[in-house]
Amino acid sequence: MAQQTTQAARTVPTRFRAAAHRLRRVTPHDAWRFAAHWVRSSPGTHIWLAILAVTSTVMALVPPEARSYLLHHFSTNLVELHRHPIRVLIGSAFWIETPSGFAFYAALFELVHAPAERWLGTWRWLFTAATAHVGATLLSQKAVFFGIREDRLPHSLAHAVDIGVSYGLAGVVGVLAYRVPRPWRWAYLAAVLGFFVHPMLAGGSTYTDLGHLTAALIGLCCYPATPVAPRGPARPPTGPRTEAEEVRTGRRAG
Numbered sequence: 001m002a003q004q005t006t007q008a009a010r011t012v013p014t015r016f017r018a019a020a021h022r023l024r025r026v027t028p029h030d031a032w033r034f035a036a037h038w039v040r041s042s043p044g045t046h047i048w049l050a051i052l053a054v055t056s057t058v059m060a061l062v063p064p065e066a067r068s069y070l071l072h073h074f075s076t077n078l079v080e081l082h083r084h085p086i087r088v089l090i091g092s093a094f095w096i097e098t099p100s101g102f103a104f105y106a107a108l109f110e111l112v113h114a115p116a117e118r119w120l121g122t123w124r125w126l127f128t129a130a131t132a133h134v135g136a137t138l139l140s141q142k143a144v145f146f147g148i149r150e151d152r153l154p155h156s157l158a159h160a161v162d163i164g165v166s167y168g169l170a171g172v173v174g175v176l177a178y179r180v181p182r183p184w185r186w187a188y189l190a191a192v193l194g195f196f197v198h199p200m201l202a203g204g205s206t207y208t209d210l211g212h213l214t215a216a217l218i219g220l221c222c223y224p225a226t227p228v229a230p231r232g233p234a235r236p237p238t239g240p241r242t243e244a245e246e247v248r249t250g251r252r253a254g
């Protein structure tokens with residue numbers, strides 16, 4: 001046993017040296033091929049990200065008055081949901097309020113959306129993200145409606161800016177729980193639920209905190225959209241052998 005442990009200890013540095021050697025052999029062409037393959041394997045993620053890059057650039061270049069108009073024009077607040085529900089439910093997913101936050105969301109897209117799309121496939125990934133985005137938006141705005149009606153929230157929230165991609169991200173984070181193997185899945189679930197539940201319990205929560213928690217729960221409900229795990233090889237039947245099978249195997253008496 002001690003000899004095996006020593007051999008294993010010697011193997012680890014050897015593996016690290018081999019990995020480092022392979023990294024040194026990576027050429028710019030290899031890196032380009034990997035990046036191109038990564039983009040092709042998750043086209044929906046990168047089309048969405050490209051649109052966000054364009055809209056963020058527009059937001060950074062236009063005057064403040066035009067920026068405010070665009071934000072309110074695509075916001076899923078109560079007023080716009082009542083007047084133009086389809087436009088704002090779709091359009092709000094392609095804008096972020098602060099253009100400087102694009103790099104942060106780009107990293108999240110690569111870490112969350114791209115692996116999920118590669119795993120689920122483009123259409124099931126899009127279904128999950130869209131369902132979480134729409135469902136969380138409608139439920140959180142319904143909470144705003146009741147809060148205003150009961151004078152617990154200011155009436156100005158009916159015109160508040162409410163855009164962004166975070167609800168779709170939260171939904172995909174939820175469905176990715178089924179990608180994590182057991183027993184680590186339960187630790188992942190605890191971390192995700194703790195992250196989204198904590199603002200609700202800490203006091204001073206907002207309707208966006210409710211929306212994020214709702215989106216994550218919707219993602220967890222999208223288990224039917226996940227790929228079916230491959231089953232093991234079929235076991236041969238254990239019942240009595242037929243006459244033809246016995247003849248083929250040479251086990252029948254002549």
